Amino acid sequence: MPPTLASLVHHSALKLTVRAGEERLDAPVRWAHASELADPVPYMEGGELLLITALKLDAEDPEAMRRYVKRLAGAGVVGLGFAVGVHYPDIPKALVDAATDAGLPLIEVPRRTPFLAISKAVSAAIAAEQYQAVTAGFAAQRELTRQALSDGPEGLLLSLAGQVDGWAALYDASGAVVAAAPEWAARRAARLTADVERLRERPAPASSVVAGAEDRIELHSLGTGRRPRAALAVGTASTLGTAERYAVHSAIALLTLTTERSRSLHAAEQRIGAAVLRMLLAGEPDHARTVAGDLYGGLLDAPFRLVVAEVASASAARVRAGAADTGEGGGAPDAAPGTASAAVLAAVADASGGGDQLAGLVDVVEAAAARSGEALLVVPYGERLVLLVRDGGAGARACAEYAAALEAGRGAAGREAAASGASGEEAELVMGLSAPAGPIAAATAYKQSEQALSVARRRGRTLVEHEELAAGSVLPLLADDAVRAFADGLLRALHEHDATGRGDLVASLRAWLSRHGQWDAAAADLGVHRHTLRYRMRRVEEILGRSLDDPDVRMELWLSLKATSITPD
Numbered sequence: 001m002p003p004t005l006a007s008l009v010h011h012s013a014l015k016l017t018v019r020a021g022e023e024r025l026d027a028p029v030r031w032a033h034a035s036e037l038a039d040p041v042p043y044m045e046g047g048e049l050l051l052i053t054a055l056k057l058d059a060e061d062p063e064a065m066r067r068y069v070k071r072l073a074g075a076g077v078v079g080l081g082f083a084v085g086v087h088y089p090d091i092p093k094a095l096v097d098a099a100t101d102a103g104l105p106l107i108e109v110p111r112r113t114p115f116l117a118i119s120k121a122v123s124a125a126i127a128a129e130q131y132q133a134v135t136a137g138f139a140a141q142r143e144l145t146r147q148a149l150s151d152g153p154e155g156l157l158l159s160l161a162g163q164v165d166g167w168a169a170l171y172d173a174s175g176a177v178v179a180a181a182p183e184w185a186a187r188r189a190a191r192l193t194a195d196v197e198r199l200r201e202r203p204a205p206a207s208s209v210v211a212g213a214e215d216r217i218e219l220h221s222l223g224t225g226r227r228p229r230a231a232l233a234v235g236t237a238s239t240l241g242t243a244e245r246y247a248v249h250s251a252i253a254l255l256t257l258t259t260e261r262s263r264s265l266h267a268a269e270q271r272i273g274a275a276v277l278r279m280l281l282a283g284e285p286d287h288a289r290t291v292a293g294d295l296y297g298g299l300l301d302a303p304f305r306l307v308v309a310e311v312a313s314a315s316a317a318r319v320r321a322g323a324a325d326t327g328e329g330g331g332a333p334d335a336a337p338g339t340a341s342a343a344v345l346a347a348v349a350d351a352s353g354g355g356d357q358l359a360g361l362v363d364v365v366e367a368a369a370a371r372s373g374e375a376l377l378v379v380p381y382g383e384r385l386v387l388l389v390r391d392g393g394a395g396a397r398a399c400a401e402y403a404a405a406l407e408a409g410r411g412a413a414g415r416e417a418a419a420s421g422a423s424g425e426e427a428e429l430v431m432g433l434s435a436p437a438g439p440i441a442a443a444t445a446y447k448q449s450e451q452a453l454s455v456a457r458r459r460g461r462t463l464v465e466h467e468e469l470a471a472g473s474v475l476p477l478l479a480d481d482a483v484r485a486f487a488d489g490l491l492r493a494l495h496e497h498d499a500t501g502r503g504d505l506v507a508s509l510r511a512w513l514s515r516h517g518q519w520d521a522a523a524a525d526l527g528v529h530r531h532t533l534r535y536r537m538r539r540v541e542e543i544l545g546r547s548l549d550d551p552d553v554r555m556e557l558w559l560s561l562k563a564t565s566i567t568p569d
Contacts, residue, residue, distance in 0.1 A: 013121075306448075
């Protein structure tokens with residue numbers, strides 16, 4: 001159990017006395033923090049025991065104390081510790097009355113008890129709880145491993161159900177229940193097929209929570225970033241504790257090992273696919289068909305499309321797009337098929353995480369192709385990814401749907417997920433799609449995909465088809481309305497925040513940028529303390545999912561602020 005106010009009060013060495021809020025002493029304490037600020041709320045996260053001496057408070061003013069205590073309670077502070085004998089010989093009645101009215105526990109700290117002793121007591125209790133949870137987790141891991149080795153997935157599920165005091169079920173790739181423990185859980189698990197289907201559409205590892213009338217269910221995909229091979233359901237009466245969470249994570253790892261396809265088999269398939277693509281691009285369709293055999297041969301019997309995809313920083317995209325426009329980026333790529341960079345290989349073969357857009361593309365397209373029984377060729381190609389999909393098939397449709405979903409989600413959340421790399425540059429997935437082609441025209445199809453990819457970068461699109469290249473005009477890209485739309489979209493979350501009356505983030509951002517990040521000067525312009533301005537800028541970063549340390553981000557924000565302040569003609 002985490003430390004509570006009651007456990008601290010009963011700590012014999014601390015000599016604490018409860019002066020108000022006795023009925024709420026069972027509240028867990030996340031940390032003990034000392035602060036003499038008149039308003040420490042901006043620096044609280046909730047769950048703290050706040051320790052004060054009232055150095056900067058008028059603790060004898062009833063109205064001031066009511067406001068102070070109300071702010072603390074609203075911020076989730078679970079208790080207030082007051083050191084007597086420092087600035088006040090006793091806790092002022094105004095503070096006691098305010099705490100009593102608000103139901104906030106007020107604890108008297110004797111002069112001989114330093115705040116540090118209370119902080120150490122809280123820290124020690126938290127560490128003890130964490131150690132106990134880790135120890136229990138390791139024990140659960142050993143037991144689950146033993147069951148998996150002796151009785152397979154069925155034994156592991158039975159042990160896991162006992163560890164979490166609930167039930168567990170395993171699904172195959174189609175969403176059918178393979179095993180469940182206890183036996184009655186199979187009927188409960190069968191009612192979750194639709195939820196498992198939705199989970200399978202997301203890149204692994206993925207999870208979701210289903211709240212039912214009788215239990216709480218967690219669903220976890222099993223796999224290493226390729227298309228999920230299975231799913232695990234865990235049902236409990238309440239939220240999992242730390243030890244139970246360790247047990248579930250151990251079960252996920254063990255079940256992944258028993259259900260995931262051999263890595264050597266996947267590597268062999270990838271080498272075959274790379275060889276087939278190399279032969280197609282070299283103008284040797286007959287040799288390509290022979291090597292493809294039953295694995296990819298069916299894909300070459302009907303018209304197909306080539307998709308070229310990459311994730312590049314905004315500046316790299318502009319450079320490559322410019323090279324393509326001047327004739328420097330066309331033709332066959334420099335690298336041979338199968339010689340991908342470490343980043344692409346990690347995303348495609350090892351599937352590092354759900355935030356990788358290339359891995360997400362592979363997962364979505366492979367899942368769609370598998371459901372329809374289509375063949376699909378996926379090959380890392382230098383810094384890019386090449387997909388060969390059946391024209392008009394499920395894989396091609398899934399590719400288009402994935403691109404549309406990415407474009408729709410390129411707001412604050414999408415940009416936060418896409419931002420990566422030490423340089424802090426924004427990374428975005430772009431794709432080019434060729435016209436329908438056959439094996440003899442594969443090289444032409446690849447060139448069409450490259451051209452479409454270049455246009456996708458320049459137009460800020462996720463996916464461009466080769467047929468679109470002659471359509472449209474460059475003029476709309478330069479229109480003021482387009483600039484205003486970009487600015488409005490970038491600043492929308494900040495305006496929505498300010499509209500709720502929770503702060504002036506837009507005005508604060510404008511002042512800070514206009515002063516080139518000088519805290520004192522910007523704070524003076526706004527008439528606020530520099531710490532308040534620092535807090536507001538942190539909120540801007542949190543809401544936008546961008547770092548203000550990035551000069552490109554500051555430039556875009558400043559231009560957006562200027563654009564939205566211009567009155568249209």
